[in-house]
Amino acid sequence: EVQLVESGGGLVQPGRSLRLSCAASGFTFDDYAMHWVRQAPGKGLEWVSGITWNSGSIGYADSVKGRFTISRDNAKNSLYLQMNSLRAEDTALYYCAKARRLPAAIQDAFDIWGQGTMVTVSS
Amino acid sequence: EIVLTQSPGTLSLSPGERVTLSCRASQSVSGSYLAWYQQKPGQAPRLLIYGASSRATGIPDRFSGSGSGTDFTLTISRLEPEDFAVYYCQHYGSSPITFGQGTRLEIK
Numbered sequence: 303e304v305q306l307v308e309s310g311g312g313l314v315q316p317g318r319s320l321r322l323s324c325a326a327s328g329f330t331f332d333d334y335a336m337h338w339v340r341q342a343p344g345k346g347l348e349w350v351s352g353i354t355w356n357s358g359s360i361g362y363a364d365s366v367k368g369r370f371t372i373s374r375d376n377a378k379n380s381l382y383l384q385m386n387s388l389r390a391e392d393t394a395l396y397y398c399a400k401a402r403r404l405p406a407a408i409q410d411a412f413d414i415w416g417q418g419t420m421v422t423v424s425s
Numbered sequence: 426e427i428v429l430t431q432s433p434g435t436l437s438l439s440p441g442e443r444v445t446l447s448c449r450a451s452q453s454v455s456g457s458y459l460a461w462y463q464q465k466p467g468q469a470p471r472l473l474i475y476g477a478s479s480r481a482t483g484i485p486d487r488f489s490g491s492g493s494g495t496d497f498t499l500t501i502s503r504l505e506p507e508d509f510a511v512y513y514c515q516h517y518g519s520s521p522i523t524f525g526q527g528t529r530l531e532i533k
Contacts, residue, residue, distance in 0.1 A: 346525075
C-alpha cells in the first residue's frame, strides 16, 4: 500500500524551530519529487515547498523562504521540513505529498497525500 | 505568482444534479498544468484531475475537467451523496505552485 506518514508536529513558541518528517512506503521513493502543503485551521491549501528526486531543484513559497528548509534522504525513504523562526501564521496542518509522475521537476500534480501533522505556534 | 480564483464560493445542490465549478487564473497556465482536488472534512485532499482534463487513477467518469489558458472548469455530471465536499484547483506549471481558495459543495 502506498503510504505517507507525517510526524514531528506539536506546540512551539514563536521564534523557535521544529522539524517535520514524512515516512514513505509502498513506492520507489527516489523516483518522485515530493512536496509539503499546509492548511491553516478552517482555511484552504497552501503549497509550502517541493524537492526533486535528487534534491537538484527546490522551491519555496514566498511566505516561508529563508525560514524553512526542505530535504530528503532517499536511503531512508524520508522527506523533511526544517522550520525556523516560526510565527503564529505558520500554525497549520502540514501535509506531505507525492508528485504524480515527474522525478526531476517540482511542477507536477500531487497524487498521494499523508494525513498531516499539526503545528501550533503560540506562546 | 499565478492567483487562482474559484467561483462560486459555496454551492447548494441536490444529489443527481449536474454541477460546474470555475477556476480562473490571473495569467495563462502553461501547458494546461491545472489540477483539481476534492477534500472531505477530516481527510487529506484527493487528486481528481490533472493536466486540466485527465482523470486520476480510480476517479469515476462523472468527474470531468476542461479549459485552457486562464479559464478552467470541473464538471460533475450527476452528483452522488459522497461528492459533497470542498474542491480546490491548483496550478503547477511554474513556481510557486498555488491553489484556489476552494468551492464548497453542500447538500441542499
